[in-house]
Amino acid sequence: MVSTKVLKLEEKSVASPGIAIGQAYIVPSRGTHFPKYWITDKEISSEVSRFKQAVLKSARQLAIIKDKLCRFQGKEQIQILESHVLLLKDPMLNDSSIQIITDSCINAEWALDKVLAQLKLAFASMRDEYLRERKNDIDYVGRRIMSNLMGQQEHGFKELPYPNTIVIAYDMSPADFASLPRHQLAGVITSVGGETSHMAIMARALEIPTIVGFGDITSHVNEGTQLIIDGNSQQIHIQPDKSLLTLFKRKQRQQRAATRKLLRESRTPAVTLDGYHMHLMANIDLIDEIPMALEYGAEGIGMYRTEYLFLNQLDYPSEEEQYKHYKTILKMMKGRPVTIRTLDIGGDKLFGNIEEHLNPALGLRAIRLCLKEVEIFKTQLRALYRASPHGQLRIMFPMITTCDELRQIRSIIREVHAELTRQKHKFRHNIPLGIMVEVPSTAIIADQLARDVQFFSIGTNDLIQYTLAIDRTNEQVSYLYQPFHPAIMRLLHMTATAGRQAQIEVAMCGEIAGDPKYIVPLLGLGLNSLSMNPISIPRVKKLIRSQNQRDAIRQLESALLAGTADEVSDHFPSGD
Incomplete structure (x- = not known):
């Protein structure tokens, strides 16, 4: 037996x-080996043609799969496959491969491998885990082309x-x-x-x-x-x-029944036993995720990431494209608050016209990139302000570290207002503006920054990594990624206190916002809202409704005196 x-x-x-x-x-594993050989000048034309045919075949295959997904599984993730189709058309992939075939006189598989290595390196160096994972999309598209070059079956x-x-x-x-x-x-x-x-x-x-x-x-x-x-x-x-x-x-069977029950209760507000209302929002990457977020009880969108709109293009999206995109989101949310984060992306090889840095995580990124490439930033801001009459828009700026950056942003917004007024566009002047608190320096001067914004949103993923000097994707040090580390708890408390004293909203959009084991300390911090993956909302709502905020405050006060992550954790129930 x-x-x-x-x-x-x-x-x-x-x-x-x-x-x-x-x-x-x-699933049978496909080998990673591919042929490498030199070709003669006479063979270059046929080799380029072979590469182009493999790309066309890959596009046809993805079109068939996309059609199947649309007809049988819903439209939620169609844009993911569309991004792969766009990668097949990307000049960085196509033109570079053809150039290497022509200049180096090597076969298509070898040339493609060289280009893929360069593209994946650009994404691998990004600070945002979501964007780092996009190197896998390059890999998937490349493998599909490679398989077609080698005549392998799907x-x-x-x-x-x-x-x-x-x-x-x-x-x-x-x-x-x-x-x-x-x-x-x-x-x-x-x-x-x-x-x-x-x-x-x-x-x-x-x-x-x-x-x-x-x-x-x-x-x-x-x-x-x-x-x-x-x-x-x-x-x-x-x-x-x-x-x-x-x-x-x-x-x-019990879990399915419990899920159905949670969904039935998903529209019940997350109010503690002593009457504290914690608003639960959804983190969204794609427009087609909005219906699911509403079904699971989201009271709004706590963070809409605009990077995907830029990554899903062969060129920068135009003002009109962005305006229509943001307008659609606001109309779908029917008056619920929608927080849209401005472009949070690195300026390295993704946009080939911007110089690469040796340490991209600490280089030209997010708001730093936007303040350097002002026209890209202004185009996005114009689109956002034009969309503002269609819903309850809030704009959030990532990776703010100084008060000077906020002053620069305000100056650019005044220019945008003047331009839109001259062009007779309707827009709301008084859109709430907020910042992400994801760098230790931001938390330390939160009392100063709170004077110039209407809300904070704490991004715990980066805050933890920057504070503890670790990369959680590195298996050698991932054990040091400790949300309950006393330094993290003190920075969170510092930020929440500064926001409360300035009478502005303090939200959280990091990963721990949707993790049940952290809900009690977050209640103790007195946060106004939590934003998370929509699927987590019903369970977190149920947990909050079973808690007493006054008890959570007392537990947090004791936990802030602890010296280790384990000692902090001991002050709170598991949340299960």
Whole structure:
């Protein structure tokens, strides 16, 4: 008799929570080897033609998958595949590959590999984890072209081998994920990848239990092995016995019933037992995520990231394109508050006309880039102000570190107002302006900054990394990523106190805002709102409704005296 084996997961590996029960299907791995050879001058023309044909074939394949996703799985993630189609048209990919084939007299596969390495390096150096993950999109598109160059067949997931299949793959592109038959798919496990990857975003939107970045899962699992993914307890059960299967099938039914109940209660406000109302908002990347956010009870959008609008273009989006985009968001939200963050992206190789820096995380980024490339910034601001009559718009600026930056922003906004007035555009003059608190210096001078803005929004992901000098994506030091570190708690308290004294709103849009184990200290801080992945909203609302804010304040006061992250954590319940 085979005994059950239990594998423990890291919390960050659970890209989409839930329980999945099924049999393992191991996707055959494609080799990473490709031919490298020199070609003669006479062969250059045919080699360029071969490259172009592979790109065209890749575009046709993605068009078919996109059409299937639209017809059978909804439109939520269509833009993800559209971004891959745009990458296929990108001159940096096409022209550079053709140039290398021509100048270096090498075959198309070799030239493509050189270009992909350069493009992935540009994204890998970005400070934002979401943007760093975009290097995977380059990789997926490149692999598709490479496969077509080499005449390899697509995986073609028309059918899966089992009624309830847990798909196991080294990696999975959004296109491959979209092509999986939903009626047979129980869950997904990949060896690499992150929770901000496009595949992970799609998995959460479709509520498919998904584990990413597990490592060599195939050393534990064979084809057809019975598995249980328990994303809630961060475990994988291999070869579960009959009693364990019965237990988890019951848990699965209970979880589905609980989810239905949470959704029924999702529009009930998050008000504590002693009457404190915490507003819960959604972090949004795509317009098509808005219906889901509203279904899950979002009271507004706490952060709409505009980077995707820029990344999903072959050139900078025009003022008119941006205006229509922001107008659509505001109209869809029907008067609910919408906080749109201005461009938060690096000025390195993504925009080839801007010089690369040795340390991009500390270089020309976010508001620094916008204040240097003023026309890009003004175009976005003009579009935002023009859209403002269509809803309750708020504008948020990222990576502010000095009061001087705010004064520069105010000056540019005055110029934008004057231009729009001359052009007879209607717009709201008094849009609330806020900043992200994501750098230690910002928290330290929060009392000064609060004089010039209407709200703060704390970005804990970067605040923790900058304060503790760690990169949480680096496995060697990721254990030091400690939201309960006393220094972090003091910076949060400092920011919340400064906002309260200045009588401005203090929100949080970082990852811990949607994590139940941090909700009690966030209540103790007296934050006005939390913004999170929409799927987390019902559970967090339910938890807040069971708490007493006065108790949370007392717990926080004691926790602020602690000397270690563990000691801080001991002051708060688990939140489960």
